[in-house]
Amino acid sequence: MILPLLKGLKITLGRFLSRPITIQYPEQKVPPAKRWRGIQYFEKDEKGKTKCVACGLCMAVCPSQCISIVTAEDEEGKRYPLTYELDILRCIFCGYCEEACPVNAIFVGKNYEWVEEQRAPFLMNTEKLLAEKKFNP
Amino acid sequence: MQVLYLLIETIVKCVVVFACLMLSVAYLTWLERKVLGHIQIRFGPNRCGPFGLLQPFSDGIKAFFKEDLVPGRSDKAVFVLSPMIAIISAIALFAVIPFGDQFTLPGTNWVIKLRIADIDVGLLYIFGIASLGEFGIILGGWSSGNKYGLTGSLRAAAQMISYEVALGLSIIGVIILSGSLRLTEIISLQAGGFWNWNIWYQPVAFVLYIICGLAEINRTPFDMPESESELACGFNIEYSSMKFALFFMAEYAHMITMGALAITLFWGGWQAPLPQLDFIPGVVWFCGKLFLFCFFFIWQRGTFPRLRYDQIMKFGWKILFPLTLLNLVITTLAVLLKG
Numbered sequence: 001m002i003l004p005l006l007k008g009l010k011i012t013l014g015r016f017l018s019r020p021i022t023i024q025y026p027e028q029k030v031p032p033a034k035r036w037r038g039i040q041y042f043e044k045d046e047k048g049k050t051k052c053v054a055c056g057l058c059m060a061v062c063p064s065q066c067i068s069i070v071t072a073e074d075e076e077g078k079r080y081p082l083t084y085e086l087d088i089l090r091c092i093f094c095g096y097c098e099e100a101c102p103v104n105a106i107f108v109g110k111n112y113e114w115v116e117e118q119r120a121p122f123l124m125n126t127e128k129l130l131a132e133k134k135f136n137p
Numbered sequence: 138m139q140v141l142y143l144l145i146e147t148i149v150k151c152v153v154v155f156a157c158l159m160l161s162v163a164y165l166t167w168l169e170r171k172v173l174g175h176i177q178i179r180f181g182p183n184r185c186g187p188f189g190l191l192q193p194f195s196d197g198i199k200a201f202f203k204e205d206l207v208p209g210r211s212d213k214a215v216f217v218l219s220p221m222i223a224i225i226s227a228i229a230l231f232a233v234i235p236f237g238d239q240f241t242l243p244g245t246n247w248v249i250k251l252r253i254a255d256i257d258v259g260l261l262y263i264f265g266i267a268s269l270g271e272f273g274i275i276l277g278g279w280s281s282g283n284k285y286g287l288t289g290s291l292r293a294a295a296q297m298i299s300y301e302v303a304l305g306l307s308i309i310g311v312i313i314l315s316g317s318l319r320l321t322e323i324i325s326l327q328a329g330g331f332w333n334w335n336i337w338y339q340p341v342a343f344v345l346y347i348i349c350g351l352a353e354i355n356r357t358p359f360d361m362p363e364s365e366s367e368l369a370c371g372f373n374i375e376y377s378s379m380k381f382a383l384f385f386m387a388e389y390a391h392m393i394t395m396g397a398l399a400i401t402l403f404w405g406g407w408q409a410p411l412p413q414l415d416f417i418p419g420v421v422w423f424c425g426k427l428f429l430f431c432f433f434f435i436w437q438r439g440t441f442p443r444l445r446y447d448q449i450m451k452f453g454w455k456i457l458f459p460l461t462l463l464n465l466v467i468t469t470l471a472v473l474l475k476g
Contacts, residue, residue, distance in 0.1 A: 005441070010442040022179045062470045 016105070037093045037108040040086060040124070041132035050126055051105035054081040058097035058106060067092035067097065086124040111135035142247070150253050158231055162389040163193035173455065176439035200382040208375050219280060221378045223273025223387035226266050228369035230394040231258040235321050237419035251407075251420060252321065255317045259320040263398060264305060267353065270391060271297040274355070274362050278372030279386065289371025291363035292446060296352060298455035300359075303351035306461035310342045310468040311335050311402045311434045324406030331410035336403040341464045343403045345457060347433075350395040352453070357438040358453065361446055396430030397423075 182189030216292025237251030278290025407419030
């Protein structure tokens with residue numbers, strides 16, 4: 001009866017003297033997995049603008065319907081998104097938008113940290129999606 | 138003039154001991170969280186100051202600013218009174234613990250003894266006051282008007298009765314050996330190195346004392362009054378803010394006193410383990426030994442699972458009680474035969 005008690009004490013003492021395995025989050029981070037699907041970003045073309053041609057496939061495929069696009073045409077007859085809105089609070093990060101995109105404009109990124117005090121800033125537009133590129137080299 | 142000096146000396150000693158006790162209680166909570174954390178291979182508190190050393194103060198500030206609720210169906214006077222009983226009895230226990238020898242104040246012939254009171258019935262006083270502390274728990278649970286609190290306090294009462302018997306009997310061996318209830322006399326009989334300590338003459342009593350002491354201070358293997366898993370914190374379920382903090386402090390102060398008493402009775406008090414090490418002040422030895430005991434109390438909490446209520450009762454009455462009686466009989470016979 002007494003030996004198992006002492007054995008238990010020995011084990012906990014060993015644990016006490018071993019190094020903690022805690023990862024101290026804000027300072028230390030676990031790199032996200034290879035196939036991690038985080039916040040989306042836009043790939044830029046040569047002119048630094050979005051590659052998006054506003055075909056509306058991502059809008060159609062999105063299961064949570066968080067993407068809305070208003071299409072426009074420039075002088076050369078090329079389509080571009082007048083507004084591209086992605087409500088990141090509604091997004092379920094399924095990655096269908098990336099799969100559906102025919103011109104490789106939108107990608108799901110690695111970033112998962114985003115804090116705001118209000119809901120409105122979470123509505124991503126083209127600029128925000130382009131800016132998000134910096135987290136995904 | 139003599140009386141005035143005595144008064145000043147006593148007041149200064151009271152203030153110093155009280156401050157040290159409260160500070161050690163604060164850091165004992167820190168140590169507990171830290172040690173438990175490391176046992177579970179994590180860090181414990183480490184955000185508040187270096188190594189989380191300011192954590193007790195932030196906890197204290199938090200407890201102070203929390204809303205102080207008194208339940209509508211509670212017995213209000215008793216509800217307010219019981220944390221006071223708990224903390225007062227826990228602090229009052231330390232009045233008779235000798236934490237060092239005496240020293241002469243430099244430049245004068247003023248001899249200062251490092252204990253607040255040195256009374257003839259020191260042990261009796263300790264056991265009387267320690268049982269009074271249980272009233273805080275019992276009344277606290279009973280007066281909150283909550284079924285969990287009531288169950289917790291009933292368990293506290295039952296546990297106190299069954300373990301106090303064994304606790305009292307386990308130290309009678311030491312009293313027989315030293316022939317005195319005065320704590321300083323018990324210590325001075327263990328002078329001259331660690332082989333003279335009572336633990337070598339009363340090893341069974343020491344183990345039994347530690348077990349019963351753990352039950353007495355409601356620590357984890359025996360934390361029936363405050364069973365977090367089935368009673369949702371038991372007796373202190375309705376307590377919030379500083380009232381809860383007082384119970385908490387009382388528990389830790391009681392733990393320190395249990396350790397200090399174990400040192401006094403079995404580990405030679407403030408005396409050095411080897412006569413050659415006598416140049417180090419007794420207070421240092423006392424604190425070092427106390428640290429070992431406190432560490433053990435925390436260490437075993439991180440190791441052992443809780444017992445069930447009926448197991449605790451069975452263990453107390455069917456194992457501990459007969460063992461202490463047996464130890465008592467053997468000690469008495471040995472002392473008689475030695476003459």
